[in-house]
Amino acid sequence: MDDRVLDAETLGSSDAVREYFGEGYELVREYARMLMDEGELRGLIGPREVPRLWERHILNSAAVVPHLSGARSVADVGSGAGLPGVVVAIMRPDAEIFLVEPMERRTAWLTEVVEALALSNVEVKRGRAEEYHGAFEVDAVTSRAVGALSKLVRVSMPLLHVGGELVLLKGRNVRDEFDGARKVLRKFGAGEPDVLPGETVDGVEATTVVRVQRRK
C-alpha cells in the first residue's frame, strides 16, 4: 500500500468516522477501498483525490443524508464513481436508490460496486436524467458536481414527486448561481433554494448543502 493510501486510511479508520457511519461503516470502508484500489486506474477519480478520499468525497457525500430523512426513494443524478449515491445507499438501506449516469464506463463500475457490496436497494440507470422524465418519480434527488443550479433544476425537478426535494452538494458560493436560475426555478415549479449548514465530522467540514422543493 503506498503512502497516499495510508493518509486516507488514517481518517477513514478514526473512531469518530466509525461512529458516524455506525452499522454502515464496514460497507463504506469497502467502497472507499475499491475506489482507492481501482478509481484512479479506471479514470473515476484523479490521482490527487486518493489521499483525500475520505475528507473530500466520502464524508462530503454523507452530508446529504441528514437532509433525506423523509425520503423513501432517492435518485442520484450524475453519480459518476458513486458520489454521493453509493454512500447514501449504504446509509439508507431502507430507501430505494437510483444511480443515474449516462457514461457506460461509469455505469459498469457502479454495477460492480452494487454487486460487490450486495446493495439490494440500488438500481443503476444508464442515461441522462432528462431521458427519465415521466419514467419514474422519487421523493428526493441528490447531485454533486454535475452542473450549475439552473441545469440541475431543469434536469432533476421533473424526476421529483410534487413536494419532493433536490438536495445538492455545492460550493460555498452557490448563492451566486441563484440569479441565473430564477427563470428555470419558476418554470419548473420550484420553491426558493435553502442553503443549509454542512456537518463537521472529525474536524472535516462538509461543503454546502442546498435544498430546493418541487412545489407544483
Ligand SMILES: C[S@@+](CC[C@H](N)C(=O)[O-])C[C@H]1O[C@@H](n2cnc3c(N)ncnc32)[C@H](O)[C@@H]1O
Ligand atoms: C464531474 S462528474 C461528478 C460525479 C460525481 N457526482 C462526483 O461528485 O464525483 C459529473 C457526472 O455527471 C454526469 N452527467 C452530466 N450531465 C448529466 C445529466 N444530464 N444526467 C445525468 N448525469 C449527468 C456525467 O456523466 C458525470 O459522470
